[in-house]
Amino acid sequence: MLSYQWDDQALVEKIYNRLKDDGLPVWMDIQGGVTGNINDAMAAGVEEAAVICPFMTPSYQASRSCKKELNYADSREVAIVPVMLAKDWEASEWLGLITAGLLWVDFRNAEKDEELFELCLRSLEEEIMFNAGLLLAVEEAPGEETDEPEPPKSCMKRKPGRRFRHALTGLYIHDSGEQQILWPTIDDGRNTVELSETPGDHCYWEEVKGNGCKHYRNVVTNRFLGFDPSKNRVHTEASPSASEEWLLLVDQTDQSHKRAVIIQNKHSGLYLAVQNGHFIGLTAYDEECKWFLE
Structure with missing residues (x-):
C-alpha cells in the first residue's frame, strides 16, 4: 500500500506503475483503491496490506488523513517501509514516533534523474521484499506472444536476510x-x-x-x-x-x-x-x- 500526500501524486503514481510492472501486488487510492466511503476504503487498504510505504514530507506529516492511515497501519502491526522525499528534513511528532528506528528508502533527487530513480526503485523493492516477501505473491508481468523465444525474466525473490x-x-x-x-x-x-x-x-x-x-x-x-x-x-x-x-x-x-x-x-x-x-x-x-x- 502506497500512502502519500497529494502534492506527490505524480511521483507516487510512477512508482506504483513500476512496482506493478515488476510483479508486485500494489495498492494506490487513485488506481481503483477507493470506492464508496473514503475512510472505509482506506481502512480496507490497510487491513489487506502486507506492507505500507509512507512517502514522507512535511506535508505528509501535516496531513490528518495520512496520520490516520499510518496510525491505523501501525496499530495493526503492518510492516512499514518509509520513503523519504524531502531534503534537509527529519520526521518528528507522530510521524517521527512511528518511523523511529526504521530504515527509510531515499528518493530525494530521484524525480528529476531517471538513473537515480532506477536505483531508488530497486532499493524500495529490495526493502519491501525483505520485510514482506513471504506474504506477497509476486507475479511475472504477462508478455506478448511471439514466435521468438524470450529470455527468462528475473523474478523478485525474498532473500534469506541482509548482507x-x-x-x-x-x-x-x-x-x-x-x-x-x-x-x-x-x-x-x-x-x-x-x-x-x-x-x-x-x-x-x-x-x-x-x-x-x-x-x-x-x-x-x-x-x-x-x-x-x-x-x-x-x-x-x-x-x-x-x-x-x-x-x-x-x-x-x-x-x-x-x-x-x-x-x-x-x-x-x-x-x-x-x-x-x-x-x-x-x-x-x-x-x-x-x-x-x-
Missing part, C-alpha cells in the same frame, strides 16, 4: 562458524566473525527485533552478531545479550543512492568500521563506517 558489504573495501561480514580461541583455558562460547571478499550464505543475517534495537542472526549458524569494544572484535553468540544489540541507520551523507547504512552497536555506542582489513569500533562517523545492504 552487509563495506563501502570502501567491498568486504562482507561473514560468520566463520569457528570458535574463538582467546585464552587456552577459557571458553566464552563465541565464534569468530571475519571479513570475506566473496558473498555466501554465511554472509546473510536475519533481522530480529529487540527492545529499541535489532539483533542479527546468521542464517547458517543461527548465532547472533556481537561486538566486544575492549578488543575491537566482532563475534557471534548462541543467544543475544547487550553486546548483540545494534542500531541500523540510513547514511544520510551518501550520494550514491545505493542502500547505504551505518551499523552502530547500541551497548558501546561505537560505529562498526573497517580499517586495514580489520573490524574496529569508531566513536564518530567517517567513510570507513559506511556499509551497503545487498
